[in-house]
Amino acid sequence: MTAPILLLGGNGQIGWELRRTLAPLGPVTALERTDVDLADGKALRKVVRDAAPALIVNAAAYTQVDRAEKDAALAQAVNGTAPGILGEEANRLNAGLVHISTDYVFDGAAARPYREEDAAAPISVYGKSKLAGEAAVAGSGCAHLILRTSWVYSMRGSNFLLTIRRLAGELDELRIVEDQRGAPSWARMIAEATAAILVRCGAPSDTGLLTEKGGLYHLTASGQTSWHGFAEAIVDWLRATGQPVRCRRVLAIPTAQYPTPAKRPANSLLDCTKLRDAFGIALPDWRDQLALCTETGSCG
Ligand SMILES: NC(=O)c1ccc[n+]([C@@H]2O[C@H](COP(=O)([O-])OP(=O)(O)OC[C@H]3O[C@@H](n4cnc5c(N)ncnc54)[C@H](OP(=O)(O)O)[C@@H]3O)[C@@H](O)[C@H]2O)c1
Numbered sequence: 001m002t003a004p005i006l007l008l009g010g011n012g013q014i015g016w017e018l019r020r021t022l023a024p025l026g027p028v029t030a031l032e033r034t035d036v037d038l039a040d041g042k043a044l045r046k047v048v049r050d051a052a053p054a055l056i057v058n059a060a061a062y063t064q065v066d067r068a069e070k071d072a073a074l075a076q077a078v079n080g081t082a083p084g085i086l087g088e089e090a091n092r093l094n095a096g097l098v099h100i101s102t103d104y105v106f107d108g109a110a111a112r113p114y115r116e117e118d119a120a121a122p123i124s125v126y127g128k129s130k131l132a133g134e135a136a137v138a139g140s141g142c143a144h145l146i147l148r149t150s151w152v153y154s155m156r157g158s159n160f161l162l163t164i165r166r167l168a169g170e171l172d173e174l175r176i177v178e179d180q181r182g183a184p185s186w187a188r189m190i191a192e193a194t195a196a197i198l199v200r201c202g203a204p205s206d207t208g209l210l211t212e213k214g215g216l217y218h219l220t221a222s223g224q225t226s227w228h229g230f231a232e233a234i235v236d237w238l239r240a241t242g243q244p245v246r247c248r249r250v251l252a253i254p255t256a257q258y259p260t261p262a263k264r265p266a267n268s269l270l271d272c273t274k275l276r277d278a279f280g281i282a283l284p285d286w287r288d289q290l291a292l293c294t295e296t297g298s299c300g
Helices: 013-025 041-051 072-093 125-140 160-170 187-200 207-213 227-240 273-279 286-295
Strands: 005-008 028-031 055-058 096-102 143-149 173-177 215-218 249-253
Touching: 005 013, 005 041, 013 028, 013 055, 013 187, 041 072, 055 072, 072 096, 072 125, 072 143, 096 125, 096 187, 125 143, 143 187, 143 207, 160 173, 160 227, 160 286, 173 227, 187 273, 187 286, 215 273, 227 249, 227 286
Parallel strands: 005 028, 005 055, 055 096, 096 143, 143 215, 173 249
Antiparallel strands: none
Protein backbone atom coordinates (compact mmCIF):
# COMPACT_ATOMS: atom_id res chain seq x y z
CA MET A 1 0.00 0.00 0.00
CA THR A 2 1.30 3.50 -0.83
CA ALA A 3 2.12 5.69 2.14
CA PRO A 4 -0.32 8.55 2.79
CA ILE A 5 0.62 12.22 2.74
CA LEU A 6 -1.01 14.95 4.83
CA LEU A 7 -0.82 18.41 3.23
CA LEU A 8 -1.62 21.53 5.28
CA GLY A 9 -2.33 24.84 3.57
CA GLY A 10 -3.86 23.15 0.54
CA ASN A 11 -5.57 26.36 -0.57
CA GLY A 12 -2.45 28.54 -0.53
CA GLN A 13 -0.25 29.42 -3.50
CA ILE A 14 2.30 26.67 -2.89
CA GLY A 15 -0.13 24.28 -1.21
CA TRP A 16 -2.48 24.36 -4.20
CA GLU A 17 0.35 23.31 -6.50
CA LEU A 18 1.57 20.67 -4.05
CA ARG A 19 -1.79 18.92 -4.29
CA ARG A 20 -0.84 17.98 -7.85
CA THR A 21 2.92 17.52 -7.55
CA LEU A 22 2.71 15.27 -4.47
CA ALA A 23 -0.03 13.07 -5.95
CA PRO A 24 2.35 10.66 -7.73
CA LEU A 25 4.11 9.97 -4.40
CA GLY A 26 1.04 8.62 -2.61
CA PRO A 27 -2.53 9.46 -1.64
CA VAL A 28 -2.69 13.11 -0.55
CA THR A 29 -5.11 14.43 2.07
CA ALA A 30 -5.10 18.20 1.52
CA LEU A 31 -6.46 20.30 4.37
CA GLU A 32 -7.42 23.96 4.38
CA ARG A 33 -8.01 26.43 7.18
CA THR A 34 -11.66 25.39 7.32
CA ASP A 35 -10.54 21.80 8.08
CA VAL A 36 -8.07 22.70 10.83
CA ASP A 37 -6.87 25.96 12.35
CA LEU A 38 -3.11 25.78 12.95
CA ALA A 39 -3.54 28.13 15.88
CA ASP A 40 -5.51 25.37 17.64
CA GLY A 41 -2.75 23.02 18.74
CA LYS A 42 -5.08 20.41 20.17
CA ALA A 43 -7.14 20.18 16.98
CA LEU A 44 -3.95 20.06 14.92
CA ARG A 45 -2.60 17.10 16.92
CA LYS A 46 -5.89 15.25 16.54
CA VAL A 47 -5.98 15.78 12.78
CA VAL A 48 -2.45 14.41 12.40
CA ARG A 49 -3.10 11.44 14.68
CA ASP A 50 -6.33 10.56 12.86
CA ALA A 51 -4.64 10.77 9.46
CA ALA A 52 -1.52 8.85 10.63
CA PRO A 53 0.45 9.96 7.55
CA ALA A 54 3.90 8.79 6.51
CA LEU A 55 4.69 12.34 5.42
CA ILE A 56 3.39 15.75 6.55
CA VAL A 57 3.84 18.73 4.25
CA ASN A 58 3.21 22.11 5.82
CA ALA A 59 2.49 24.86 3.31
CA ALA A 60 0.18 26.73 5.68
CA ALA A 61 1.37 29.94 7.28
CA TYR A 62 0.30 33.34 8.49
CA THR A 63 1.70 35.18 5.45
CA GLN A 64 0.37 38.72 5.91
CA VAL A 65 3.71 40.32 6.70
CA ASP A 66 2.41 43.79 7.58
CA ARG A 67 -0.62 42.64 9.53
CA ALA A 68 1.61 40.35 11.61
CA GLU A 69 3.22 43.42 13.19
CA LYS A 70 -0.03 43.99 15.11
CA ASP A 71 -1.01 40.34 15.34
CA ALA A 72 2.16 38.83 16.77
CA ALA A 73 0.46 36.24 18.97
CA LEU A 74 -1.46 34.69 16.09
CA ALA A 75 1.54 34.84 13.73
CA GLN A 76 3.64 33.10 16.39
CA ALA A 77 0.96 30.45 17.01
CA VAL A 78 0.59 29.59 13.32
CA ASN A 79 4.18 30.08 12.12
CA GLY A 80 6.16 29.40 15.27
CA THR A 81 4.27 26.94 17.46
CA ALA A 82 2.23 24.83 15.00
CA PRO A 83 5.28 23.60 13.03
CA GLY A 84 6.72 22.30 16.32
CA ILE A 85 3.51 20.39 17.01
CA LEU A 86 3.71 18.90 13.52
CA GLY A 87 7.32 17.93 14.24
CA GLU A 88 6.40 16.25 17.53
CA GLU A 89 3.55 14.34 15.90
CA ALA A 90 5.75 13.36 12.95
CA ASN A 91 8.34 12.07 15.40
CA ARG A 92 5.71 10.07 17.23
CA LEU A 93 4.49 8.50 13.98
CA ASN A 94 7.99 8.08 12.58
CA ALA A 95 6.78 10.23 9.68
CA GLY A 96 8.71 12.84 7.69
CA LEU A 97 7.91 16.57 7.75
CA VAL A 98 8.40 19.12 5.00
CA HIS A 99 8.12 22.72 6.16
CA ILE A 100 8.24 25.82 3.93
CA SER A 101 10.07 28.87 5.23
CA THR A 102 11.24 32.24 4.03
CA ASP A 103 14.02 34.65 3.10
CA TYR A 104 12.53 37.01 5.71
CA VAL A 105 14.44 35.16 8.44
CA PHE A 106 17.43 37.30 7.36
CA ASP A 107 17.98 41.01 8.01
CA GLY A 108 19.08 41.64 4.41
CA ALA A 109 22.30 43.41 5.32
CA ALA A 110 24.64 40.89 3.64
CA ALA A 111 26.44 41.85 0.44
CA ARG A 112 25.93 38.39 -1.13
CA PRO A 113 23.12 35.80 -1.34
CA TYR A 114 22.47 34.12 2.01
CA ARG A 115 23.63 30.57 2.65
CA GLU A 116 21.92 28.11 4.96
CA GLU A 117 24.66 28.45 7.58
CA ASP A 118 24.42 32.25 7.74
CA ALA A 119 23.02 33.61 10.98
CA ALA A 120 19.33 34.48 10.75
CA ALA A 121 18.30 37.84 12.21
CA PRO A 122 14.71 38.63 11.25
CA ILE A 123 13.58 42.26 11.27
CA SER A 124 9.81 41.66 11.25
CA VAL A 125 7.30 39.83 13.45
CA TYR A 126 6.57 37.54 10.50
CA GLY A 127 10.26 36.73 10.04
CA LYS A 128 10.71 36.06 13.75
CA SER A 129 7.68 33.77 13.83
CA LYS A 130 8.93 31.84 10.78
CA LEU A 131 12.39 31.45 12.32
CA ALA A 132 10.76 30.11 15.49
CA GLY A 133 8.91 27.57 13.33
CA GLU A 134 12.15 26.42 11.71
CA ALA A 135 13.76 25.97 15.13
CA ALA A 136 10.74 24.05 16.41
CA VAL A 137 10.80 21.66 13.43
CA ALA A 138 14.55 21.09 13.69
CA GLY A 139 14.29 20.66 17.46
CA SER A 140 11.46 18.14 17.29
CA GLY A 141 13.81 15.37 16.22
CA CYS A 142 11.66 14.22 13.28
CA ALA A 143 13.04 13.49 9.82
CA HIS A 144 12.50 16.83 8.09
CA LEU A 145 13.14 19.15 5.20
CA ILE A 146 12.93 22.90 5.71
CA LEU A 147 12.77 24.69 2.38
CA ARG A 148 13.28 28.46 2.44
CA THR A 149 11.91 30.24 -0.60
CA SER A 150 11.25 33.86 -1.60
CA TRP A 151 8.94 36.31 -3.38
CA VAL A 152 6.29 33.68 -4.19
CA TYR A 153 3.68 34.32 -6.87
CA SER A 154 1.17 32.38 -8.93
CA MET A 155 -1.96 32.92 -10.98
CA ARG A 156 -4.16 32.53 -7.91
CA GLY A 157 -4.26 33.95 -4.41
CA SER A 158 -2.78 37.21 -3.28
CA ASN A 159 0.62 38.12 -4.67
CA PHE A 160 2.74 40.78 -6.40
CA LEU A 161 2.06 39.51 -9.94
CA LEU A 162 -1.71 39.79 -9.60
CA THR A 163 -1.49 43.09 -7.69
CA ILE A 164 0.64 44.69 -10.42
CA ARG A 165 -1.68 43.34 -13.12
CA ARG A 166 -4.62 45.01 -11.40
CA LEU A 167 -2.81 48.30 -10.64
CA ALA A 168 -1.39 48.57 -14.17
CA GLY A 169 -4.97 48.59 -15.45
CA GLU A 170 -6.06 51.27 -12.98
CA LEU A 171 -3.20 53.77 -12.59
CA ASP A 172 -1.23 56.00 -14.98
CA GLU A 173 1.99 55.46 -13.08
CA LEU A 174 3.31 52.75 -10.78
CA ARG A 175 5.86 53.65 -8.11
CA ILE A 176 7.73 50.50 -7.13
CA VAL A 177 10.57 49.86 -4.69
CA GLU A 178 13.94 49.46 -6.34
CA ASP A 179 16.30 48.89 -3.39
CA GLN A 180 15.06 45.47 -2.28
CA ARG A 181 16.53 42.60 -4.27
CA GLY A 182 15.29 39.05 -4.52
CA ALA A 183 14.33 36.13 -6.74
CA PRO A 184 10.62 35.95 -7.67
CA SER A 185 9.68 32.27 -7.46
CA TRP A 186 6.64 30.64 -9.07
CA ALA A 187 4.64 28.51 -6.64
CA ARG A 188 4.35 25.69 -9.16
CA MET A 189 8.13 25.46 -9.61
CA ILE A 190 8.59 25.34 -5.84
CA ALA A 191 5.99 22.58 -5.60
CA GLU A 192 7.54 20.59 -8.45
CA ALA A 193 11.01 20.89 -6.96
CA THR A 194 9.67 19.89 -3.53
CA ALA A 195 8.22 16.68 -4.98
CA ALA A 196 11.46 15.94 -6.85
CA ILE A 197 13.51 16.44 -3.67
CA LEU A 198 11.17 14.11 -1.78
CA VAL A 199 11.59 11.41 -4.42
CA ARG A 200 15.37 11.69 -4.07
CA CYS A 201 14.93 11.38 -0.27
CA GLY A 202 12.90 8.17 -0.63
CA ALA A 203 9.84 9.87 0.85
CA PRO A 204 7.18 9.22 1.85
CA SER A 205 8.14 5.65 2.78
CA ASP A 206 11.83 5.95 3.80
CA THR A 207 12.28 8.33 6.74
CA GLY A 208 15.83 7.00 7.20
CA LEU A 209 16.95 8.51 3.91
CA LEU A 210 15.03 11.71 4.71
CA THR A 211 16.90 11.94 8.02
CA GLU A 212 20.20 11.46 6.20
CA LYS A 213 19.59 13.85 3.29
CA GLY A 214 17.12 16.25 4.92
CA GLY A 215 17.70 19.47 6.83
CA LEU A 216 17.62 23.10 5.77
CA TYR A 217 17.79 24.12 2.10
CA HIS A 218 17.33 27.30 0.10
CA LEU A 219 14.97 26.90 -2.88
CA THR A 220 14.33 29.96 -5.05
CA ALA A 221 14.43 30.98 -8.70
CA SER A 222 17.85 31.64 -10.19
CA GLY A 223 18.85 35.18 -11.08
CA GLN A 224 17.78 38.30 -9.26
CA THR A 225 15.86 41.52 -9.63
CA SER A 226 14.20 44.24 -7.58
CA TRP A 227 10.47 44.68 -7.00
CA HIS A 228 10.72 47.42 -9.64
CA GLY A 229 12.37 45.05 -12.13
CA PHE A 230 9.72 42.43 -11.40
CA ALA A 231 6.93 45.00 -11.93
CA GLU A 232 8.44 46.11 -15.25
CA ALA A 233 8.58 42.50 -16.45
CA ILE A 234 4.91 42.04 -15.49
CA VAL A 235 3.83 45.21 -17.32
CA ASP A 236 5.87 44.12 -20.38
CA TRP A 237 3.96 40.82 -20.36
CA LEU A 238 0.59 42.62 -20.08
CA ARG A 239 1.46 44.86 -23.03
CA ALA A 240 2.81 42.00 -25.13
CA THR A 241 -0.37 39.99 -24.63
CA GLY A 242 -2.78 42.87 -25.29
CA GLN A 243 -4.16 43.05 -21.76
CA PRO A 244 -5.57 46.38 -20.51
CA VAL A 245 -2.68 48.63 -19.44
CA ARG A 246 -3.37 52.19 -18.37
CA CYS A 247 0.02 52.62 -16.73
CA ARG A 248 2.50 54.56 -18.89
CA ARG A 249 5.57 54.22 -16.69
CA VAL A 250 6.91 52.17 -13.83
CA LEU A 251 8.89 54.52 -11.61
CA ALA A 252 11.69 53.19 -9.40
CA ILE A 253 11.52 54.49 -5.83
CA PRO A 254 13.52 53.82 -2.66
CA THR A 255 11.98 51.87 0.22
CA ALA A 256 12.00 55.12 2.23
CA GLN A 257 9.26 56.44 -0.10
CA TYR A 258 7.06 53.38 0.47
CA PRO A 259 6.83 52.94 4.24
CA THR A 260 5.14 49.74 5.45
CA PRO A 261 4.37 48.53 8.99
CA ALA A 262 6.88 45.65 8.63
CA LYS A 263 10.50 46.13 7.58
CA ARG A 264 11.70 44.01 4.66
CA PRO A 265 15.25 42.80 3.99
CA ALA A 266 17.08 44.88 1.35
CA ASN A 267 18.82 41.69 0.24
CA SER A 268 16.42 38.72 0.00
CA LEU A 269 18.70 36.62 -2.18
CA LEU A 270 19.22 33.01 -1.12
CA ASP A 271 22.18 30.95 -2.33
CA CYS A 272 20.75 27.62 -3.56
CA THR A 273 24.10 25.83 -4.11
CA LYS A 274 23.51 23.35 -1.26
CA LEU A 275 20.27 22.17 -2.88
CA ARG A 276 21.91 21.78 -6.30
CA ASP A 277 24.84 19.85 -4.86
CA ALA A 278 22.67 17.55 -2.74
CA PHE A 279 19.85 16.81 -5.18
CA GLY A 280 20.90 18.09 -8.62
CA ILE A 281 17.98 20.51 -8.57
CA ALA A 282 18.14 24.20 -9.52
CA LEU A 283 15.11 26.31 -10.34
CA PRO A 284 15.21 28.24 -13.64
CA ASP A 285 15.87 31.98 -13.89
CA TRP A 286 13.02 34.12 -12.54
CA ARG A 287 12.28 35.53 -16.02
CA ASP A 288 11.81 32.04 -17.47
CA GLN A 289 9.54 31.13 -14.57
CA LEU A 290 7.45 34.26 -15.08
CA ALA A 291 7.08 33.45 -18.79
CA LEU A 292 5.95 29.90 -18.00
CA CYS A 293 3.53 31.07 -15.31
CA THR A 294 1.92 33.75 -17.43
CA GLU A 295 1.53 31.32 -20.35
CA THR A 296 -0.81 29.29 -18.15
CA GLY A 297 -3.21 32.27 -18.03
CA SER A 298 -5.88 32.54 -15.38
CA CYS A 299 -6.48 28.81 -15.10
CA GLY A 300 -3.09 28.22 -13.40
N1 LIG B 1 4.26 34.45 -0.29
C1 LIG B 1 5.57 34.66 -0.30
O1 LIG B 1 6.08 35.59 -0.94
C2 LIG B 1 6.48 33.75 0.47
C3 LIG B 1 7.86 34.01 0.45
C4 LIG B 1 8.71 33.14 1.15
C5 LIG B 1 8.21 32.07 1.84
N2 LIG B 1 6.86 31.86 1.86
C6 LIG B 1 6.36 30.72 2.64
O2 LIG B 1 5.76 29.79 1.76
C7 LIG B 1 4.70 29.09 2.43
C8 LIG B 1 3.44 29.14 1.60
O3 LIG B 1 3.15 30.50 1.33
P1 LIG B 1 2.11 30.94 0.22
O4 LIG B 1 2.71 32.07 -0.52
O5 LIG B 1 1.61 29.74 -0.52
O6 LIG B 1 1.02 31.54 1.19
P2 LIG B 1 -0.56 31.70 1.06
O7 LIG B 1 -0.97 31.68 -0.35
O8 LIG B 1 -0.90 32.84 1.94
O9 LIG B 1 -1.05 30.34 1.73
C9 LIG B 1 -0.96 30.10 3.10
C10 LIG B 1 -2.10 29.19 3.46
O10 LIG B 1 -2.07 29.02 4.88
C11 LIG B 1 -3.40 29.05 5.33
N3 LIG B 1 -3.50 29.49 6.70
C12 LIG B 1 -3.24 30.70 7.22
N4 LIG B 1 -3.50 30.73 8.53
C13 LIG B 1 -3.95 29.50 8.84
C14 LIG B 1 -4.41 28.90 10.04
N5 LIG B 1 -4.47 29.58 11.18
N6 LIG B 1 -4.81 27.61 10.00
C15 LIG B 1 -4.79 26.91 8.85
N7 LIG B 1 -4.37 27.41 7.69
C16 LIG B 1 -3.96 28.70 7.68
C17 LIG B 1 -4.11 30.03 4.43
O11 LIG B 1 -5.48 29.76 4.47
P3 LIG B 1 -6.57 30.72 3.75
O12 LIG B 1 -6.49 30.32 2.30
O13 LIG B 1 -7.84 30.34 4.38
O14 LIG B 1 -6.12 32.11 4.03
C18 LIG B 1 -3.46 29.77 3.08
O15 LIG B 1 -4.18 28.83 2.33
C19 LIG B 1 4.58 29.75 3.82
O16 LIG B 1 5.29 28.98 4.74
C20 LIG B 1 5.28 31.08 3.64
O17 LIG B 1 5.81 31.53 4.86
C21 LIG B 1 5.99 32.65 1.18
